[in-house]
Structure formats: C-alpha cells, structure tokens
Amino acid sequence: MSDSQLDIDVDLLVIGGGVNGTGIARDAAGRGLSVMLVERDDLASHTSSSSTKLIHGGLRYLEYYEFRLVREALAEREKLIDVAPHLISPMRFVMPLAAGMRPAWLIRLGLFLYDHIGGRTRLPKSKGVRLDKTDWGAGLKPIRYGFVYSDGWVDDARLVVLNALDAAERGAQIRTHTSFEGARRESDHWVATLGDGSTVTARAVANTSGPWVSKVLAEMPQAHAERPPRLVKGSHIIVKKLFEGEHAYILQNPDKRIIFAIPYEDDFTLIGTTDKPYEGDPSHPTIDPDETEYLCDSVNRYFSRQVGAGDVVGSYSGVRPLFDDGNENASEVTRDYVLRLGTGEAPQILSAFGGKITTYRRLSEHALEDLAPFLPAMAKPWTAGVPLPGGDLPNGDFAAFLKSVRSRWPFLDAVNATRMAHAYGTRIEWVLGDATRLDDIGQGLSTREIDYLIDEEWAQTAEDILWRRTKLGLHGGAPLQAAVEAYLATRTDPARADRDRP
Structure with missing residues (x-):
C-alpha cells in the first residue's frame, strides 16, 4: 500500500479508551507527539467505569508485601487531588474492629505504614476511635472501637473523559465508536486498519485494551505473543443509604477480604467489590446472585439495617485484566501494572496489564519511557503538576469554588450546583455561560448540558x-432516559462540534 493511500500518519496509536489509554494519549500529546486514540465503544464504557471509585493506596495490599505499589499509589493520590480538586474528594474511612478478624496491633501497624510510606502531606493521618459514642459508628451494630484513615473518592468515568479532553486539546485525535481491526508491520511503522475503513500508520502502538489485550495482539500477527491476562470480575451493588455522614466504611470479612460501603450520589450506599475469576465475554459482565448475597452478607455483619437482594436498586460489574502471576486465589493476584514491550525492533508495541485507576498517570509515564527509543524526541514528563480540565480552582479550594457557582448561577439548586461543580470544575462556564435559567429535562439535567456533553465530550447516547x-x-x-432520548432525536448533528469557548 502506498503512502498516498493511507489516511493518517501518527507517532503513536493508542488502542482503548479507558483510563490508561486516555492517560497515555494525554501525556504523549503534551510532549509533542502526534497521537490517535481509538475506542470501539464509548470512553470508559467498560472496566474504567466499573471501579469502586477510589483514589487510594490499597491498604490491603500491604498484607501481600506490595510495598512498591502502595507507595506509588499513595504518592499519586496526593498528585491527583492537586490536579483535579473538583473531581477528587478526600474521604475518611472507618474500619470497625470485629471479633475474629485482624488484631488491632496488626491494623495499627498497617495504618502507620500507610500514613508514612507515600509521603502524605495533605490528608489527615489515621487514628483509633470509639464507634459506640461518636458519629463514626453511624448505622453500625454495637461495636466499640475502630480506626479511621484517609483516602480519596473519584468519579472514574469522568476522570477518563477529562484525560481525553486534555489530550484532544493538545492535538490528539480521539475516535470513539471506532474499532481496531488489525495491523501489520511495514518497514519502520505499523499500518493499522480501523472499523470505519480508514488506515493509520504509526511508529508505535500502545495496547491499553484492557480485557481484550491478548485479542489485539492476535490481530497483529507480527507482534509478540503474551500470556493472556487473568480476568477477574468485580461487582458492586447500590442500596438506599445505610448510614449518615460523609465517611465510608471498610469492612473485614471472615475470608480475609474487605468490602467498602461508600456514600454514593447523596441518597445511596455503594457496596463492593467482589473478586471472581471470569471466563465469559468481558463486554457485558453482570453480577451473579452469589455475588449479591456475598455483598449483602458482608454489610449485614456490621450494619443494623439488614439488606437483601430485594433492596438492591442498582449494580454493575467490571472485568479487570490482571497480569497472571500464577496465584491461584483471585483476591491475591497482583493489582500492580505490568508493561510488556514486543521484540527490540521497530515499529514497537507496548501492552498494559493490570493497574489501578490511582496509578494511571505513572503508568502513562512509564509507558512513554519504554517507548521513547522508538518514537521521535519528546519533551519531559509534565502531567504531575498540570491541572486536568476544570481543575484550576483558585487555591484548589472546592468549597469556595462551589460558593461562587451558587452566586453566579442562583437558579441552580444546591444538589445540582454541587453536582455540576464537581463534574466540570471551572469549565462549568463552558456549560452554563450566560444562562439565567435552564430547561429542566429531569433531575436538573438541561438541554444545554446535554449539548455540551455531545459537542465537547463525545457523548452520543442517553446511556x-x-x-x-x-x-x-x-x-x-426510565422517565429521564426517555426524555433524553427524545431530545437526542431532535438534534440533527450528533457529531462533536467546534465552537467558540469562553
């Protein structure tokens, strides 16, 4: 195939629109590389929107001596709170001390390490607390003592979108609903075929396709073969609010696993996650009855209000592509990321296995370090200190920013002002602009916000x-779903549009 027949030429082709793919695309574009990212579905449509939504070090990984992972994750927790203070919120976690579980001395030792090995600077340190005489024990059965420590909460899908936005604004091409069909080596580049019929030449490929990482490699016959990832399904349930307060709970189980109970969307409690080996289609995983029972039993062990399958108002499941380290227990398989390069010749492909949302930025830096010999000269790492879109809050003060939002757009009620301030940060100006009222489709969602999400954030469907x-x-x-679908049907051009921005 001659160059004249090729549609696009880039330095780096990224396959997969989850947090790792968008993180690499953002980092690479900001270093001056030409980048294209392709995603078969919507951004964050699979694993990256199915997490427990925590920015955390992973306290339980200390038991498996994964000190490097915990140290890196804790350091990243601090950086991410700095660059996305609108999207990432500090949260306190309560661990009740229950009979027959880990002894208090062991938990105290683990929390001491957790407080110190990551270079904590902004979050409160851990401490022992009385649960029976304080609000820390809200909703619990009679349990006298526990511990409190700090981590962070994030809207995982929006974190992905913000990375894609920044990548696009730095020159990356983001193509959603565009499948990768295969690639072959030609001289010093890959020639990739996409589902829309176009072809792309790339000097290197980043395979961040999650559970499909091995499938992508199989569609590149000249690429190196890798051992398939260990697919592990994690499921969550959502129930009506179990307790008052902005803190979360980390609950120990007799099988040594832990479960989180987290305040969610004001009116609900998010409970998860499970760890279950998975062999089905990772496109549409669903929760199994035994997982629901396990999660209900976990919270019923601690909370006064008992829940069962009939109390579940929502659930979601995601498949994690963990690097197969040979461990038979799915809960003990490493959550650390592993990056694997192909053979030493150019063009090169790098495949990502495992990883946590918290460490996506460092994974991106490491990926570009590994690919550097095969790419044009690029600038130094830069993402540690540059805010994500909307994250440039004055002094990083979300409370003060929210107050200014309420003053600027007084027609927003408290719930929607808070929701939009978290979602868009300073870019709420792009959404609301000079609006003095909103046409409310339902739950505070307006056509103005829908238009923004379609024109600027690659949204196409009600989902x-x-x-x-x-x-x-x-x-x-269902009523809101129908209202959004009805409005979408009135739009004549669903494509992302270029428009003047404030």
Missing part, C-alpha cells in the same frame, strides 16, 4: 450521558 458523563440515570430512571 453515555446518564451513566458515564453523569450518574443521573440512577435518580431519574
């Missing part, structure tokens, strides 16, 4: 809008 760009589907149900 994209209600379950990934926002979580309003949980509140509005």
